[in-house]
Amino acid sequence: MPMVSVAQLLAKAKEGKYAVGAFNCNNMEIVQAIVAAAEAERAPVIIQASQGAIKYAGIEYIVALARLAADQSTIPVALHLDHGTSFEQCVKCIASGFTSVMIDGSKHPLDENIALTNRVLAVARAVGVSVEGELGKIGGTEDDIHVDERDVFFTEPAEALRFVQETGVDSFAPAFGTAHGQYKGRPELDFARLEKIYSLVPETPIVMHGSSGVPDEDIRRAIERGGVRKINIDTNIREQFVAGVKEAIAKNPAEIDPRKLLGPAKEKMIEIIREKIRLFGSSGQA
Structure with a gap:
């Protein structure tokens, strides 16, 4: 079926009180998985x-792979830009x-973040594309974006309310203790903050x-x-991809057929993604 917007998926998730998994891709095998x-x-x-991903695979390849996957599927599929850094991108x-698309204006002061988000919204809304905004910095490293622990600050609930009211974003990413990449220990999440934000913006996923x-x-x-309706997963997929390749090489160090290395990696990715889907409550919601 044709690709749909994230807003459509999250509207149903809000009604059903589950979350939709958002999984990062870098190549064909990951999209297929x-x-x-x-x-x-x-x-x-x-x-x-x-x-x-866009730098590695190219925007045309990413779109073509996602569109083909959606066209051949019987479940709703959306294609989302994660951490867009500029209006132009x-x-x-x-x-x-x-x-x-996600416009990540979190590095800017609140007024500038709102203005940038609204510029993107003006274009996106005209063509039925949904927009995710962010307020507060989420720690860790994702590709070329790195936020040091000392630079992380959690989202202020009052500012979250103003941001959502003045933009009308389709979804909102606050900072409440999660981080990109692999955790060194158990993350300490500020649930009181998350639940306060949710109470202030209950209609926004x-x-x-x-x-x-x-x-x-x-x-x-x-x-x-906490009203979470979209959950991003990247690191777990990378871990399983690499584990699958390593296991295949360990079983046959002389193997030179990429398909016999990437096939097992794809199966391991499918397994972890299915596990996450069940955890998020979105299994059977297509």
Whole structure:
């Protein structure tokens, strides 16, 4: 079926009180794994591309792969720009066929972030593309974007309310203790802050970044009590991809057929993505 917008998927998730998985892709095998897992679970799914993915694969390849995967699927698929850093990049992704974009203006003062987000919204709304905004800095490293621990600050609930009211974003990513990349220990999430933000903006789906190392019980709590309706997963997919390749090489060090190395990697990715879909409550929601 044709690709849909993230806003469509999250509207249903809000009604059903579950979260939709947003899985980062970098190549064909990852795209195939994402959609195969979603098909197996009968779940809506978001394929998302980061700065690094676009730089590595090229925007045309990313769009073509996602569009083909969606066309051949029987479940709703959206294509989302993860951490768009500029108005120009968001517009390019919209023009190329993305059905959703994130404009990450969190490095700017609140007024500038609102203004930048509204510029992107003006273009996106005209063509039915959804927009995710962010307020507060989410720690860790994602591709070329790095936020040191000393630079992380959590989102102020009052500022979150102003941001959402003055932009009308389709989804909102606050900072409440998650981080990109692999965690060194158990993340300490500020649930009181998240739940306060949710109480102030109950109609706006909340997005959870840096979710790969978050314990299952914390994920469930964020969905049930924090209004989280979109959950981003990248690191877990990378871990399983590499583990699959390593295992295949260990079994046959002389192997030179890439298909016999990447095939097992794809199966391991499908397994972890299905596990996450079930955890998020979106299994059977297609």
